[in-house]
Amino acid sequence: GAGVSQTPSNKVTEKGKYVELRCDPISGHTALYWYRQSLGQGPEFLIYFQGTGAADDSGLPNDRFFAVRPEGSVSTLKIQRTERGDSAVYLCASSLTALPYNEQFFGPGTRLTVL
């Protein structure tokens, strides 16, 4: 079956621009997570959704970052006024529920490069 997909796979943008990163979770998964990963580091939590609502957005680094999941399926991570330090791989994951015994299924990530 189809796994988690993310688009685009690569995004190059200039400092100060706005970007949107999309995540299509596995059908029927109610929980959706965003992480970002810098080179040589483990993934860093950003935000997760249970259904349409953000259950925990404590990992968003500042108010330039925002995410939505309006219909409880597809999610978009939005970054305003991008900075060079935002360059990273942005990973999306989904799970049947957010309960800890449900495994998370990860997408391949979007590599964001801010010039």
Added chain:
Amino acid sequence: DAKTTQPNSMESNEEEPVHLPCNHSTISGTDYIHWYRQLPSQGPEYVIHGLTSNVNNRMASLAIAEDRKSSTLILHRATLRDAAVYYCILRDTNRDDKIIFGKGTRLHILP
């Protein structure tokens, strides 16, 4: 949040067993022990999880110490495709929550 400690890197020969250790001395009674791995240029993938008893699945085995303060992920016969970063993670059974990743162990497989 309870933390885990893993070696930065390990090496193993192809077709030999690999034992990846993880220390979690501050684990609480309600924490599950999860392992994920991340192959090069891919997102992490689930490997195995357990609470108290040892667990086996098609990918690996998880051996949990009696006091639960440490665990070992066992790959019974490593292949080159098992070269990855392996993450040991604790998740509280009482909370709907995110995964907190550490730096993991980078496993190198020698042909």
